[in-house]
Amino acid sequence: MSTPVLFKAYRTATAVLEPAVLGLLLWRQRKGREDRTRLGERQGYPSRQRPKGHLIWVHGASIGETLSLLPIVERLTQRGLAVLVTSGTRTSASLIARRLPPGAVHQFMPLDVPRYIRRFLDHWQPDLALIAESEIWPNTVMALDERHIPLVMVNGRMSDRSFQRWQKLPGIIRSLLERFALCLAQTQDDAERLARLGAPRVVMTGNLKFDAAPPPADPRVVAHLSGLVAGRPVWLAASTHAGEEGAIVAVHRALAKRHPHLLTIIAPRHPHRGPEVAAIAAQAGLRASRRSEGIHPDRATDVYVADTVGEMGLFYRLSPIVVMGGSLVAHGGQNPIEPAKLGAAILHGPHVHNFEDVYNAIDLARGALMVKDSTALARAVSELLTNTALTRDMARAAGEAVQALGGAVERTMQSIEPFIVQAKLGARR
Known part of the structure; x- marks a missing residue:
C-alpha cells in the first residue's frame, strides 16, 4: 500500500514538533485538562503492567464513546481475553475506572506522535485494536499496519461535515481507511460515506449506544x-x-x-x-x-x-x-x-x-x-x-x-468474531 506524500509530511512534522507537543501537554495540565499524575501515559509511558496472554485494545475518545464500548469490553473479558481500554479525557478516565470489569485496565491514549505510539505499542503489544467512531489518527493507524495488528472501526461514524472535509484529501483518507481490516458503521449513511472514501470492507451494525446500560446510581x-x-x-x-x-x-x-x-x-x-x-x-x-x-x-x-x-x-x-x-x-x-x-x-x-x-x-x-x-x-x-x-x-x-433500535452489540460481536479467534490462537504472531 502506498503512503501519500502529505502523510509522510505529517509524520515528519509530528516527530519534529514533539517538544512543542510536550509543551501543549504541560499547558493542558496546568489548565486542569490533563491528569498530572498520569501525564506520562499521554507520551506512551505505561503506568500498568501488561496482562499475560492475548490482549485486545479498545479505544474511545471521550465519555460517550468509551461507555458505549463497555458491553464489548465485558464480552471480551468473559471470553478470557485481557482488554486495554484507552480514552483521551480526564472525565472519561475517572468514570470508566469505576465501571471496567475484571480483566480490563485503563490508560490514557498517547498523542499521535510517532515515538509516543511506538512506546505504547512496544509495551502493550495488542493482538487486535478496536477503535470507536471516527478516531482516525494517521501515525497510530500506520503503526498498527506496520506491526500487522488488525484494526477494526467499531460504532463507526462519518458525518456529512467530516465526509466533505475528507473529500478534500482523498489520497490520505483512502490510504488510512484501506488499512482498517473492517469498518462497522452505525448507520447506512455512515457506511456509504466510509465506502466512498475508500474503506474496502464496511458493514452496518447499528449504534452501540442503544445497547449500553443506563448510568448507575446509588x-x-x-x-x-x-x-x-x-x-x-x-x-x-x-x-x-x-x-x-x-x-x-x-x-x-x-x-x-x-x-x-x-x-x-x-x-x-x-x-x-x-x-x-x-x-x-x-x-x-x-x-x-x-x-x-x-x-x-x-x-x-x-x-x-x-x-x-x-x-x-x-x-x-x-x-x-x-x-x-x-x-x-x-x-x-x-x-x-x-x-x-x-x-x-x-x-x-x-x-x-x-x-x-x-x-x-x-x-x-x-x-x-x-x-x-x-x-x-x-x-x-x-x-x-x-x-x-x-x-x-x-x-x-x-x-x-x-x-x-438495540442489537448493535450482538451484531458487532458477530462481525469481529474471526478477529477474536485469530487473537486467541495467536495467529498474528
Missing part, C-alpha cells in the same frame, strides 16, 4: 435526594455548553411564578465549568448551589449545579423532564439515549446533527420534542410540569423507541 443517594426535592417541580438541563445556561436560567425565571418552588438542575457537559454556571444563576438573582461542594438542594435552592463526574444516572432519575444540552447552540447535541432509558420526557433544540438519527427516531415516536428557542422551551417545560400524563407518555415512548 439507590440510597437517589432516595435521599428524592426526599429533599419531594413536592417540588423539577427539570434538568443535561450536558449543557457555554451559551446555553443563560437561556436555562431565563426559562427558570419565566416559570418560577407559575410553578412555585421550581428547582432547575443544570449539569454542565464539562464539570469544571460549575463555578461559571453558578455565577450565571447568581447574576440573575437566583440562589444556586453546587454538587461538587457537597451541598444538597434545599427549599431555598433555585438552581442546583450538578458539576460532578459519574452522577448523571442520579440526576436523570431525579427529573422527569430533561433538556439535552449542546442543542440550543450550534454544537450538534448530546446523546439522549441515557435519559430515554431512565424514563424522562426529552426536549431539545434544533442543533442535533451529532445524533440526528437518534433524535429523529425519538421525535417520530413522540418521546422527544424540538424547541426552537428559549421561549418555546419555557412553554414546553411549563406544559410538561403541568400535564404529568403527557410527561409519562413521552417518557414511555422515548424508552420504547430506544429499545427498538
Whole structure:
C-alpha cells in the first residue's frame, strides 16, 4: 500500500514538533485538562503492567464513546481475553475506572506522535485494536499496519461535515481507511460515506449506544435526594455548553411564578465549568448551589449545579423532564439515549446533527420534542410540569423507541468474531 506524500509530511512534522507537543501537554495540565499524575501515559509511558496472554485494545475518545464500548469490553473479558481500554479525557478516565470489569485496565491514549505510539505499542503489544467512531489518527493507524495488528472501526461514524472535509484529501483518507481490516458503521449513511472514501470492507451494525446500560446510581443517594426535592417541580438541563445556561436560567425565571418552588438542575457537559454556571444563576438573582461542594438542594435552592463526574444516572432519575444540552447552540447535541432509558420526557433544540438519527427516531415516536428557542422551551417545560400524563407518555415512548433500535452489540460481536479467534490462537504472531 502506498503512503501519500502529505502523510509522510505529517509524520515528519509530528516527530519534529514533539517538544512543542510536550509543551501543549504541560499547558493542558496546568489548565486542569490533563491528569498530572498520569501525564506520562499521554507520551506512551505505561503506568500498568501488561496482562499475560492475548490482549485486545479498545479505544474511545471521550465519555460517550468509551461507555458505549463497555458491553464489548465485558464480552471480551468473559471470553478470557485481557482488554486495554484507552480514552483521551480526564472525565472519561475517572468514570470508566469505576465501571471496567475484571480483566480490563485503563490508560490514557498517547498523542499521535510517532515515538509516543511506538512506546505504547512496544509495551502493550495488542493482538487486535478496536477503535470507536471516527478516531482516525494517521501515525497510530500506520503503526498498527506496520506491526500487522488488525484494526477494526467499531460504532463507526462519518458525518456529512467530516465526509466533505475528507473529500478534500482523498489520497490520505483512502490510504488510512484501506488499512482498517473492517469498518462497522452505525448507520447506512455512515457506511456509504466510509465506502466512498475508500474503506474496502464496511458493514452496518447499528449504534452501540442503544445497547449500553443506563448510568448507575446509588439507590440510597437517589432516595435521599428524592426526599429533599419531594413536592417540588423539577427539570434538568443535561450536558449543557457555554451559551446555553443563560437561556436555562431565563426559562427558570419565566416559570418560577407559575410553578412555585421550581428547582432547575443544570449539569454542565464539562464539570469544571460549575463555578461559571453558578455565577450565571447568581447574576440573575437566583440562589444556586453546587454538587461538587457537597451541598444538597434545599427549599431555598433555585438552581442546583450538578458539576460532578459519574452522577448523571442520579440526576436523570431525579427529573422527569430533561433538556439535552449542546442543542440550543450550534454544537450538534448530546446523546439522549441515557435519559430515554431512565424514563424522562426529552426536549431539545434544533442543533442535533451529532445524533440526528437518534433524535429523529425519538421525535417520530413522540418521546422527544424540538424547541426552537428559549421561549418555546419555557412553554414546553411549563406544559410538561403541568400535564404529568403527557410527561409519562413521552417518557414511555422515548424508552420504547430506544429499545427498538438495540442489537448493535450482538451484531458487532458477530462481525469481529474471526478477529477474536485469530487473537486467541495467536495467529498474528
